[in-house]
Amino acid sequence: MREKKLTKRILAIVLSVITAVSLVGCGGGGSSKSADSKKQESDTGIDISKHEVVNMLVLGDKPTNGRLEAMLEQLNKALTEKANAELKLTYVEWADWQTQYNVQLLSGDDSLDIITTATDWLYAWENTQKGAFMPLSEEMLKTYAPKTYEQVNAKGNWDICKYDNEIYLIPEDYYTQYTNHGLFYRGDWAKEAGLPDGTVSKFDDLTTYFKYVKENKDDVIPWDVPGKNNTGGLLGGYIQSNTDYRVLIGCNVGNYEFWYTKAGDATVSSPYMEDDAIYRAAELMKEWNEIGVWREDVLNFDGDTREELYAGTSGADQHHSQTYYSQIKPNMDIKQPGSDAKMYSWGQENNNISKPLKTHGAAAISANSKHPERALMVYDLLRNDEECYRYINYGIEGTDYIITEDGKLAYPEGYDPSTDGLGANFWCGRNDDLELENSFIWSGTEDMIAGLNAIAYDYEYENLIIDKNAIEVEQSAIASVLSEYLPLLAYGKYDDPKEKIDEMRQKIKDAGYDNAKASLQKDLDTLK
Amino acid sequence: MGKKRTKIKLGGSSVALKLISYVVVILFTIICILPFILIVSASFSTEVIINKEGFGLLPKGPTLSAYSWVFRYPKMILGSYAVTITMTVCGTILGLFLIAMTGYALQRKDFRFRNLLSFFIYFTTLFSAGMAPTFIWVSRYLNLRGSYLAVFLQLLMSPWLIILMKNFAKSVPYEITESGKMDGAGDFRIFISLIFPMLKPALATVGLFLALGYWNEWYQSSLYLGSSVTYKPLQYYLYNIINTANALRGSVAGANVTFTDLPSNTLKMATAVVATGPIIFLYPFVQKYFISGITIGAVKG
């Protein structure tokens, strides 16, 4: 009896171990199909006798509907033919992406070649300083990615991609996407509120709009903002619309944009510390809080304002231009017909909007890449070759997309973007020359962009590389102060905002504001 | 001191005790289940109504849209369940055995190294290198990145469970070990044949905690598995669904991706129900091992 029990137990354990070990076999990525090497030499005489697999890091959720695999099969046929290479994608998924992205680089994975990055939201310069990327000589670029080299060179944009005089980033500079922020609102309600033309043309018009919505639309919250995720509120928006302060990119303090310069003045400062604009902003927010523009417990609310806008229970939503013309406007026309959704951009009345950054999307080559030359060739093809471009960005014609009579992009019958999406997320090399206009987006997009282009300024400091170590202590101390005061200022929860701002200013000064300012000024001065 | 007094006193204190116990347990049960009911009903509700009116005991604007998002890719979720269940079952069996073995050895008073080893094991809970060094070690040097083993192995044992088991093992009378020694059996044999069967409540407890550890795990999965495996462990998969929406909505990258009708709060509720569902049935199954008392009859007989 005992023997049986013993055997049974040992069997269970052995079984577990075997199953566990077999799990190892189940893990791991997909197989790479090795095609026969066809060409020995590329068109430009480069030796491509060895077939290489180029691994690109992208952000997003790996699609599981099989479309990506189907597309890659076709794409890789093309890539093999042209450069005897194939593409593999590694995803940094959205769950906890900020940590995951940096952890991915931390692992020193030497199978990565092309890395999607950005100077404003993907820590491009930081990771460059930390040694994650490979320096790209002009020779290398001219030889292996000639078309890209020419395209970027024509605009003189290689200069902003340099650190220590070496090029590290390939900018997505030939692609128009305006990501300037603003507020979406309903034109029909704006008209009813008495705003001329149903348009908000200055920041204070918003007060009129909100008041109207609050008093006349039952069950609608003027702007049901999830304060939990949006702690700075519209303080920055107010400053942008009412002063000529310009944000310095890449030196956020905690979660806040704090450091600014001014138009035509390369002096580092902060509207949170100097001038009166912040007083007026905070007073306005207090007024809005009293009107009831947002919930009482806005700071702990975590909802989806966009869905509420679509459903008619929120009068506004906040995001940027590209969201407006590609999603908000077309969706509102369908879901709330007649709502005439409009966007009020921060800085539109005082021409304080910056042109899209050239490095808002960028590609870098991993420092540990084993075949950077081939990686560059593949990148060049993805960016400039129509066949490859269409594969990676749109998919297989006929299944993933169709081209309408007037040359626009549309979807085949029965296609559902939420389940059938391709998700290759190639955001580091899009190209206006090859972009297909999506028939879904708002027809007025081109005009809107033209309008923005007419008033926007060129952000001059894209190549600003900050010595973060020098100011880390001050930055975190200031972050601590900001996280204490800004949420309450942004949503008007203080009885006496002016007093609190003065308090905050003193604390920030104590935290080392002057030291940090001097250090940043030094970094900025090196750009001259 | 005779048999007369074995009659159970139905006096005041006994009844009062029972009454208090029942009342407290019932109250606590209600407190536990009430939020869960809110969650379940919210998962079947319409997002916009919930945002406006708050949760309720019954679904508001009943709909399956949250669940349709969770089960968008049925194959993936089934795969997730399969992976998680396999890992849980294997990990629990293997881990339980190893932990029990270690716990028993550590409480043997004649084991010269028990204090040293106990400290050795416990010390790991005090100091850890932190996320970055551990990650570099496991993914680069152990080369476990992208392998389920990275998650499976790390959850196999924990100092807390070992110490818990050690404590439980102490309650097994030493006579049993002694009688085994007298029969000439080695320590391992004693453990397997004599001690193991007597540890039922302990094994049930530690086994339960182990299983829950595997079931709920998502952090190690996010670090070491990411998107490199086809089927993600369940909690990580569900966490991903929620975070996709959040990340895309708020971040700069969001405009590059189109999606429509994404529920947010109700989605969180639905994923919670899906994640918890199966494991609830584990407890009743394990409960039968919590039998009262161990009999010393085996020793005496």
Add this chain to the structure above:
Amino acid sequence: MKNSNTKQQYKTEIVKAPKKSLWKILKDNKTLLLMCLPAIIFFIVFNYCPLPGVYIAFTNYNFRDGIFGSPFVGFKNFEFLIKSGQLWNLTKNTVLYNLVFIILGNVLQVALAIMMNEIRSKWFKKVSQTIMFLPYFISAVLIGAITFNIFNYDTGVLNTIIREAGGNPIKIYSMAGLWPFIIIFCQMWQQTGYGSVVYFASICGIDSGIVEAAEVDGATNWQRIRYIILPSLKPTFVILLLFALGGIMRGNFGLFWNLVGNNSQLFATTDIIETAVYRMMMSQNNFATSSAVGLYQSIFGFVLVMISNWLVKRIDPNYALF
């Protein structure tokens, strides 16, 4: 009792034995040692091997040079904690919350386990214990959502009831003083059912002979609890307490972040080390500083545990952790 006599004899024998060489000791304890081997290997591989990496806390880490090649910067990574001026407040909050969580938590778990034991109906036991487990599965995110639904000013359940009763709604999310109670309640809610299992299992493991003997002697239920059950739970209680002390400086980030978030009105009473550091270090991506903070928390806990264990050992070596 028979037990102690035998033990007594055995103990004496050991003392009288002649001094053994290390080799002999190893040989004697061979099997037991081997039984511990998997655990030893496990901890060496997964805990002790990466441990030297904690050096990262003292460096200005970059990918190129790796952990041991990166420039050494001494205590610079700890500076931000000190310069923030909040270290004392954060430490105080973290420790106090944890103390309450540990002590109150364990007391409630013991009480619950004892009461569960009093219940005879098997069916009732099964159902209620399963239900009591549920809170453990509710993630912190959901707890935050539920709490919001109960306490928020505009649509919360609590304020709706107050309004209907004719009263004035309360701005709970602005009242810092209430939140320690709310947070503690949430933590207790989540952990009690789960933690009581340990104690319940211990009670099940009590020698039934002793219990029967007590009943024969005419003990009441209260006496049974006081003189048999509680003393038998004491070792477990002490050990779990000691164990938890090691983590006294580590807060439950998920719970605090999801309940409080960025609502600075509540920071004075609810900010713990993890949440404050998270806000300060956001968008900094500094792996070295997070290791530094971890080290601070570890040392604190280490000192506390060493002292406590030593104290406990002096009182009764049986109850010590090691």
